[in-house]
Amino acid sequence: MNQLFVNNLTVIDFSYLHTERGILGESWIVDIELEGDLDEQGMLFDFGDVKKKIKNIIDHEVDHKFVVPAAHQSISINTQGTLAKVVYNAPSGEQIIHHSPLESLTQIKDVEISKENISAYLCDRILHQLPSNVKGICIQLREEVIKGEFYHYSHGLKKHKGNCQRIAHGHRSTINIYRDGKPAHDLEKQWASIFEDIYIGTESDIAGNPLINGHPHTHFAYSAIQGDFELIIPSRQVYIIKTDSTVEWIATHISEQLKAQYPTSQFRVKAFEGVGKGAIAER
Template sequence: MKLFVKNLTHVDLSYFDAQRGLLGESWQTDIVLAGKLNDESMICDFSIVKKQIKKWLDEHIDHMLAIPAEYAGTTLTPLANDRVSFQFDHSKETPNDHRRFQCDAPTQAICVLPMNDITPDAAAKWVESQILDLLPAELEAVSVRFFPEKIDGAEYQYSHGLKKHAGNCQRIAHGHRSTVEIYADGVRNDVMEQDWATRWNDIYLGTQDDLDKIIEENGRQYHGFRYTSQQGLFELVIDSNQVYMLDCDTTVESLSAHIADVLAEENPGVHIEAHGFEGIGKGAISEKIKART
C-alpha cells in the first residue's frame, strides 16, 4: 500500500554546475510512502510524516548552496568557527577553462551532495537515503521527486543573498528558478519578458553595498562579495560575467521595481507593470511610466 503527497513543499536553492557555474533553482516536491496497514487501517499518521519530511528538507537543502562533492574540480576546506570553504577549479576537467568560484560560509549554508552532477533525480535519491531511518518504523520505503515548475513563457535562474533577512534567505548563495510577467499599457509583452530572461540568464544578483573587491586573475575578472549576517560571515568570489549589480537589496519587491524602472526608462510613455517572481507562485508587482520628453 502506498500514500502520496503532491506538492508537499517547494525547495529553493542554488547549486553548482561545472559548465554553467552557480545556478538558482526551485523544485516542487512530491513524495510517495510505502508500508503495511496498521490497526487503524492506515500506513502512518500522514500529518506527522509530512511535517517531518518538510522539516528535514528545510534544514538540509532548502535555501542552501548544493555542491557536487565528487566532481574533480571541487575542493572543500573546513574553516574556523564552524565555517567551510567551497572552491571550484574548472581547469581540472577543462584545461583551457581558467574560471574559478569560491564560497566561504557557515557550514549550515552548504549542502554537500555525494555526486558528480547535481540533477533533480540525483538529489531526490540522496534525500531518500537520508530520511527513511527518520520516519516511523512501519514505513518500508519513501520515494521523493524533485521537479521544476512547468513554465510556458520566459524564465531565468538567479542566485542572491539577503543579509538583512532573519531567516535562511540571508545566505549569500541561494536562489530560484522564476518566470516573469511584463505588461506594456495593459497588454502582456512576451518580447520584453524574453529579453529580461536573457539579461538574467544564470545570473548572480549582487548588491552594491556587499561588493568587497574586483579581482583580475589569468585574464578574467571576478566580483568578490562579503557580508556578516545573523548566521555569520559570508564571502563569495564569482566570475564577473555572471553578475548583475544593483544599488538595492535583492528582495523580490526591489527586483520587480528594478525591472519596471529599467523598462520604463527604455520605453518612454509606456505604462510598465512588472510581475517579478521569487521561485514558484509568489512574487511582487511594480508599475512605472516615464513621461515622453
C-alpha cells in the same frame, strides 16, 4: 505493502554548482510516496506528520542552501569548525569561491548535481527518521511547467532573519511584463536573457573585483545573523543592483529600467520568486 502519496508537498529553492553554467538557482516541486505497513490507526503515516516532519527534513537538508557535487575533481571543500570553504577551478581558469557557515552548504557525493542524486540523498536522510512501519520512500523532484519566459537567479539577503541571508541560494522564476496594459513578450524575453543563470548582487556588498587567471571576478562579502559569508564569482555571471535583491526590489528595478527606456509607456512587472509567489511593481 501499502502506499501513500503527497503531491506538491513543498518547493525547494536553492542554488547548486553547475560545472559549466556556474552557480545555478533552482526551484523544484517535491512529490513523495511512502511504502510500508498500516499502523494501529489503520494508517501508513499521518498526513499531518508528512507535511510537518518530512517537509522540515527536506527544508533543512536542501532548501535555501548551496549544493555542491563534492566528488568533482576540480572542486575542493575545506571545513574548519562551523565554517566551510568551497573552491571550484573551471577549465577556463575562472574560479568560484564560496565561504560560509557549514549549515548553508550541502554536499552530494557525485560529480554533477541532478534531480536523481538529490532525491536519493533526501530519501537516505528521511527514511531512518520515520516510524518502523514505513519501509520505503520515493521522492520525485520536478520543475514547474512554465509556458512563457523564465530565468535562473541566485542571491543572498544579508538583512533577512531567516535562511534567505545565505549568500548563494536561488530560484527558477517566471516573469510577466505588461506594457500599456498588454503582455510584452519581447520584453519578457529580453529580461529572461539578461537574468539567465545570473547572480543578482547588491552594490554595497561588493568587497573587491579581483582578476583571477586574467578573468574579472566579483567578490561579495557580508555579515549576517548566521555568520560571515563570502562569494567570488566570474563578473560575467553577475548583475548588480543598488538595493537589496529581494523580489520586491527586483520587480521595482526592472520596472524602473523599462520606464527609463520607454518613458511614455506604463509598465506592470510581475516577478516571481520560485513557484507561485513574487512581487508586482508598476511604473
